[in-house]
Amino acid sequence: xxxxxxxxxxxxxxxxxxxxxxxxxxxxxxxxxxxxxxxxxxxxxxxxxxxxxxxxxxxxxxxxxxxxxxxxxxxxxxxxxxxxxxxxxxxxxxxxxxxxxxxxxxxxxxxxxxxxxxxxxxxxxxxxxxxxxxxxxxxxxxxxxxxxxxxxxxxxxxxxxxxxxxxxxxxxxxxxxxxxxxxxxxxxxxxxxxxxxxxxxxxxxxxxxxxxxxxxxxxxxxxxxxxxxxxxxxxxxxxxxxxxxxxxxxxxxxxxxxxxxxxxxxxxxxxxxxxxxxxxxxxxxxxxxxxxxxxxxxxxxxxxxxxxxxxxxxxxxxxxxxxxxxxxxxxxxxxxxxxxxxxxxxxxxxxxxxxxxxxxxxxxxxxxxxxxxxxxxxxxxxxxxxxxxxxxxxxxxxxxxxxxxxxxxxxxxxxxxxxxxxxxxxxxxxxxxxxxxxxxxxxxxxxxxxxxxxxxxxxxxxxxxxxxxxxxxxxxxxxxxxxxxxxx
Amino acid sequence: xxxxxxxxxxxxxxxxxxxxxxxxxxxxxxxxxxxxxxxxxxxxxxxxxxxxxxxxxxxxxxxxxxxxxxxxxxxxxxxxxxxxxxxxxxxxxxxxxxxxxxxxxxxxxxxxxxxxxxxxxxxxxxxxxxxxxxxxxxxxxxxxxxxxxxxxxxxxxxxxxxxxxxxxxxxxxxxxxxxxxxxxxxxxxxxxxxxxxxxxxxxxxxxxxxxxxxxxxxxxxxxxxxxxxxxxxxxxxxxxxxxxxxxxxxxxxxxxxxxxxxxxxxxxxxxxxxxxxxxxxxxxxxxxxxxxxxxxxxxxxxxxxxxxxxxxxxxxxxxxxxxxxxxxxxxxxxxxxxxxxxxxxxxxxxxxxxxxxxxxxxxxxxxxxxxxxxxxxxxxxxxxxxxxxxxxxxxxxxxxxxxxxxxxxxxxxxxxxxxxxxxxxxxxxxxxxxxxxxxxxxxxxxxxxxxxxxxxxxxxxxxxxxxxxxxxxxxxxxx
Numbered sequence: 001x002x003x004x005x006x007x008x009x010x011x012x013x014x015x016x017x018x019x020x021x022x023x024x025x026x027x028x029x030x031x032x033x034x035x036x037x038x039x040x041x042x043x044x045x046x047x048x049x050x051x052x053x054x055x056x057x058x059x060x061x062x063x064x065x066x067x068x069x070x071x072x073x074x075x076x077x078x079x080x081x082x083x084x085x086x087x088x089x090x091x092x093x094x095x096x097x098x099x100x101x102x103x104x105x106x107x108x109x110x111x112x113x114x115x116x117x118x119x120x121x122x123x124x125x126x127x128x129x130x131x132x133x134x135x136x137x138x139x140x141x142x143x144x145x146x147x148x149x150x151x152x153x154x155x156x157x158x159x160x161x162x163x164x165x166x167x168x169x170x171x172x173x174x175x176x177x178x179x180x181x182x183x184x185x186x187x188x189x190x191x192x193x194x195x196x197x198x199x200x201x202x203x204x205x206x207x208x209x210x211x212x213x214x215x216x217x218x219x220x221x222x223x224x225x226x227x228x229x230x231x232x233x234x235x236x237x238x239x240x241x242x243x244x245x246x247x248x249x250x251x252x253x254x255x256x257x258x259x260x261x262x263x264x265x266x267x268x269x270x271x272x273x274x275x276x277x278x279x280x281x282x283x284x285x286x287x288x289x290x291x292x293x294x295x296x297x298x299x300x301x302x303x304x305x306x307x308x309x310x311x312x313x314x315x316x317x318x319x320x321x322x323x324x325x326x327x328x329x330x331x332x333x334x335x336x337x338x339x340x341x342x343x344x345x346x347x348x349x350x351x352x353x354x355x356x357x358x359x360x361x362x363x364x365x366x367x368x369x370x371x372x373x374x375x376x377x378x379x380x381x382x383x384x385x386x387x388x389x390x391x392x393x394x395x396x397x398x399x400x401x402x403x404x405x406x407x408x409x410x411x412x413x414x415x416x417x418x419x420x421x422x423x424x425x426x427x428x429x430x431x432x433x434x435x436x437x438x439x440x441x442x443x444x445x446x447x448x449x450x451x452x453x454x455x456x457x458x459x460x461x462x463x464x465x466x467x468x469x470x471x472x473x474x475x476x477x478x479x480x481x482x483x484x485x486x487x488x
Numbered sequence: 489x490x491x492x493x494x495x496x497x498x499x500x501x502x503x504x505x506x507x508x509x510x511x512x513x514x515x516x517x518x519x520x521x522x523x524x525x526x527x528x529x530x531x532x533x534x535x536x537x538x539x540x541x542x543x544x545x546x547x548x549x550x551x552x553x554x555x556x557x558x559x560x561x562x563x564x565x566x567x568x569x570x571x572x573x574x575x576x577x578x579x580x581x582x583x584x585x586x587x588x589x590x591x592x593x594x595x596x597x598x599x600x601x602x603x604x605x606x607x608x609x610x611x612x613x614x615x616x617x618x619x620x621x622x623x624x625x626x627x628x629x630x631x632x633x634x635x636x637x638x639x640x641x642x643x644x645x646x647x648x649x650x651x652x653x654x655x656x657x658x659x660x661x662x663x664x665x666x667x668x669x670x671x672x673x674x675x676x677x678x679x680x681x682x683x684x685x686x687x688x689x690x691x692x693x694x695x696x697x698x699x700x701x702x703x704x705x706x707x708x709x710x711x712x713x714x715x716x717x718x719x720x721x722x723x724x725x726x727x728x729x730x731x732x733x734x735x736x737x738x739x740x741x742x743x744x745x746x747x748x749x750x751x752x753x754x755x756x757x758x759x760x761x762x763x764x765x766x767x768x769x770x771x772x773x774x775x776x777x778x779x780x781x782x783x784x785x786x787x788x789x790x791x792x793x794x795x796x797x798x799x800x801x802x803x804x805x806x807x808x809x810x811x812x813x814x815x816x817x818x819x820x821x822x823x824x825x826x827x828x829x830x831x832x833x834x835x836x837x838x839x840x841x842x843x844x845x846x847x848x849x850x851x852x853x854x855x856x857x858x859x860x861x862x863x864x865x866x867x868x869x870x871x872x873x874x875x876x877x878x879x880x881x882x883x884x885x886x887x888x889x890x891x892x893x894x895x896x897x898x899x900x901x902x903x904x905x906x907x908x909x910x911x912x913x914x915x916x917x918x919x920x921x922x923x924x925x926x927x928x929x930x931x932x933x934x935x936x937x938x939x940x941x942x943x944x945x946x947x948x949x950x951x952x953x954x955x956x957x958x959x960x961x962x963x964x965x966x967x
Contacts, residue, residue: 089526090877143800157878172513195814195836279511339597409598423548
């Protein structure tokens with residue numbers, strides 16, 4: 001599911017846009033030299049999906065096993081803390097995950113978890129509005145946050161000699177956020193978030209399609225029915241009282257986990273973490289969620305229009321949750337279908353027939369339910385029906401016969417490489433600290449890297465086709481078409 | 489100095505006790521002195537054919553990054569052939585040596601490698617990232633791609649259709665329209681910087697294999713290239729591998745590089761409006777001709793821009809996002825190249841506040857001409873310089889820093905002196921470069937939005953001459 005980034009900031013002076021693989025148009029990075037960070041992140045998100053869908057390894061045996069030594073402790077107020085040492089650059093990162101996302105939102109308050117995330121940067125009991133960012137920048141620090149369906153994360157990267165400043169700020173907003181919160185603060189960030197929605201959904205080509213897919217996949221009462229960014233009316237309705245209630249319910253230390261990683265000495269770091277988080281009061285555990293079931297019994301079809309030149313087709317299925325049986329096999333299905341030039345759909349639609357500009361497939365893994373999606377854009381002169389026919393033929397073929405050993409190995413090799421690549425940065429979104437927190441949050445084990453990789457290594461070609469049979473029935477899915485808006 | 493171990497244990501065992509007392513939150517903890525900057529050490533060697541090789545050992549993760557950088561880019565596109573460098577780079581992976589496009593992709597994917605070839609304004613590069621255990625398997629593929637491209641005719645046609653469709657789709661995206669229009673109105677059709685790196689539909693339709701080959705032959709020569717290798721190896725083990733792939737590479741023909749004409753900043757403020765009916769936001773770009781990367785004002789400009797629109801607390805972001813809520817974010821930047829790239833300020837703002845946002849942009853562009861307060865200056869300098877070490881974190885990061893050093897001829901002590909050069913910038917320096925390069929009365933303003941809703945109020949601002957452009961004016965006729 002698409003994360004919603006809390007904050008925009010300036011483009012680095014020399015922005016080397018990542019090269020989209022085999023799909024130069026999906027993000028259209030090549031023409032744009034002015035992009036806000038938010039836009040960059042959107043592109044990055046799409047690339048990550050492609051990269052995961054591609055993800056891949058080889059005749060040469062794997063390199064050394066991934067080892068991420070860490071230590072772990074729990075404060076008396078219930079905050080779980082994970083420490084990881086890495087002295088390659090003199091920086092540390094403070095990475096906090098709150099185990100709450102848009103799935104916890106109340107009726108008529110969609111988008112609230114993300115609006116709340118924005119308020120976390122607006123000062124707290126001992127930090128006046130504006131000082132959070134001013135102090136961090138004055139120390140050479142960077143920070144950001146993002147919201148998904150199931151969690152909200154925050155990170156602060158600072159030079160290692162400013163670790164205490166980062167811990168002070170992170171603990172102050174956990175302990176004392178409401179001391180300085182006012183209805184005016186809520187109003188200010190409400191406007192910012194509405195502009196984030198305009199920029200990332202309404203004014204972005206095909207931006208509304210993702211929202212509609214969620215609505216079609218899940219019944220109205222299911223928390224994945226509504227988008228993380230929320231609906232405009234609900235953002236308008238969000239109140240100061242909602243902020244107080246949400247904070248008390250979901251922002252207790254026992255509903256969070258903290259990873260501090262980088263250039264640190266664990267014993268010293270533990271001392272200062274205890275110092276700054278020790279006075280944060282414990283809170284009640286959130287009530288368990290009751291999740292209505294979601295299933296697709298037939299084909300749900302819909303056509304919407306957008307201000308675009310070309311139509312696009314989205315096919316989507318409900319699939320097993322993150323890390324459940326079938327989840328890893330569906331990552332491989334995505335790669336076999338649309339990862340790289342030799343993938344079946346890319347090769348037929350884009351390379352041989354040249355009737356599509358792009359095709360992507362991915363398993364969007366999440367905690368309560370996942371979805372598998374195939375997205376393709378017909379070239380001028382070709383239709384969604386032409387493209388969808390080929391997609392269905394290839395799904396059926398994969399359901400009939402297992403992929404070759406070579407196809408499977410190619411996919412697993414790419415996944416294995418992606419694990420190494422993910423080790424190169426400690427802080428920020430997707431850095432080592434963020435991954436430790438993600439694994440902790442979803443599996444209970446921060447260092448679940450090898451177990452995760454083992455899921456892919458264990459797959460046989462038959463497992464891949466079996467997953468396609470079980471989870472991608474042609475007769476029970478969402479079929480969304482975006483057609484170009486007709487203007488006089 | 490760290491505490492002796494025994495004392496540490498005692499401190500830890502009293503942790504619960506300490507946790508019961510609230511810490512003093514009346515003042516934020518003060519940062520300690522920054523750790524000394526440890527720069528990667530660069531070993532500079534040559535292969536037997538004279539190709540320079542820069543090597544950095546980085547043993548954190550078992551991966552390797554190898555980049556072949558050539559010092560010719562899209563700025564070297566001849567008139568009438570805008571887009572040829574970018575097209576040629578994209579074609580390198582579409583057939584090389586005895587391998588077809590599909591064979592290259594399959595081999596690269598099977599190794600879990602990533603191979604990419606791109607052209608930017610001032611350079612082109614073939615870059616390989618791969619688990620180090622598979623470096624020896626991946627280098628021959630990279631070698632074919634970089635040294636023996638075949639430019640097959642059918643792949644050329646495929647790539648052409650891909651690019652034409654991509655240009656067509658660019659017309660959907662307001663930030664893309666704004667960026668392309670901004671370059672065009674500042675530099676015009678006759679300057680390379682006035683056209684997207686990809687070129688136009690008109691040029692893309694005309695390229696032949698010979699066009700691509702001639703760009704390739706002029707650009708990809710050992711005398712015009714450097715090889716970078718960053719990763720989990722050392723020079724003794726990696727140089728023989730690089731020698732095997734690149735050591736026998738011979739020069740082909742060379743050609744005189746294109747000279748860029750000088751670009752003149754606008755003589756007065758000019759407004760360009762582009763209609764995007766129904767758009768809920770207006771994309772705004774304001775700016776002028778900036779500076780080349782070689783400018784002696786580099787460090788003052790970096791600091792000035794950080795204050796204006798280069799960080800979260802910068803004036804533009806604070807004003808347009810935090811104070812007024814007109815935008816999700818606002819920024820500014822200097823796109824420095826071998827020639828003078830643009831200076832720009834940018835945001836996407838809600839349609840009904842477009843005129844107000846333009847007023848605030850100009851308030852900030854005028855305010856930066858006045859002296860900056862000491863605290864704001866110190867914050868900007870620290871923000872840029874203290875996090876500098878993180879720009880050397882991954883193998884990709886390090887290789888990009890080395891590429892910058894090569895392409896822009898940075899001095900050997902550039903990285904080592906970076907922090908002190910930033911810290912040396914004074915308030916007077918910032919004011920001087922702001923007055924010299926920002927010039928709010930001599931800028932181009934591009935607004936892409938719903939003109940029916942925004943045009944009357946923009947006109948009422950009386951900012952300058954207003955010209956309305958069509959999407960075709962920006963992109964040329966629909967492909």
